[in-house]
Amino acid sequence: MSWAALALVLAAGPTDWALPGVRVHVEASEELDPDRLRALARPEVVLWVRTRSNGLRRSTAETLGLAGAAFVRVRPPLGAPALAPFVGRVGPWVEERGVDVKRVRRWSPGRLAVDVEGAFTEELTARLRVLRPVAVRWTRGGWPDAAEWARARGFSGVELLGGSGPPVDCEAVPPRSRIRVRVPLSSATAEGVCGLPLRVEMPAAVDAADVQRLLVRHPDADLAVEVGEDVERADAVRRLLDRLTAATPLGGVDSTGALRTDAGRP
Structure with a gap:
């Protein structure tokens, strides 16, 4: 490479660099306008959908199948009709506290996401071993x-x-741990958090250049954003996805599989 060409590369800002891939976790409501929800259901997106009941509209279930993965918040127990949408990359999303783990495991179709709170005790570990969640x-x-x-x-x-807030004791983290730490975009530093992979929480209305700079510094980071049923937020996230996927060689498909394996990603 000539010195002139090298100078051009070094002068290019982060927004001119191609991203190795992008993965965005979008939390939305089933009440979001169907066209907006469909626009967010892309291979590079994991949808987390909240519903007002344990049922899921057929059109919504079809839309979720377009995403890279999707989880639907439900309240056990579920009957056979409510389980019908959970096929392929679409799974139920439950709160661990108070559930009958053996019963949930019997009806769970396999791709289960679980919310847990508090210390990661031996009792919680035993309950999760029964549930066998993917997230x-x-x-x-x-x-x-x-x-x-x-x-x-x-x-x-x-x-x-x-x-991720202080105090942070990096010595407590085992080597090569792939647990993801969620941090706000405003708190995501170049140093990261104890060398752990990040899931960066961002507002819907965010400068795509800021996000791209972050992903250049942390190529194994995921993004997270909440849109609920707000159409303006959904439109803003769609535009952001367009910008980010245009900056990836494979149009948003992740080319860093080795980096991201088992890194807190369903």
Whole structure:
């Protein structure tokens, strides 16, 4: 490469660089306008959908099948009609607290997401082993101790929420841990958090250049955004997805599989 060409590369800003891939977790309501929801159901998106009942409209179920993965918030127990949409990459999403784990395991179609709160105790570990989730959203309310990290790393797809604030004890984190830490975009630094993969929470109305710079610094990071049933937020996220996927060689398809394997991703 000539010195002139090298100078051009070095002068290019992060927004001029191609991204290796992008994965965006979008939390939405089933009440969101159907066309907006369909516009968000893309291979690079994981949809987390809240419903007002345990039922799911047929059109919504078909839309969810277009996403890279999708989870629907339900309240056990579920009957056969309510289980019908959970096929392929679409699975139920439940709260661990108070559920009959053996009963949930019997009716669960396989791709189960679970919300857990508090310390990652031995009792919680035993309950999750029965449930066998593919995604665990762990709201800790503080930084876990070494024993909790050791227990949590035994599960795939674990995301730690509310644990990135001080004090952070990196010595408690086992080597090569792939638990994701959720952080706000405003708090995502170049150093990251203890070398752990990030899930960066961002507002719907965000500058795509800021997000692209973040992904250049942290190529194994995921993004997270909530739209609820707000059409303006949904439109803003759709535009952001258009910008980000246009900056990837494969149109949004992740080319960093080795980096992201079991990194808190369903």
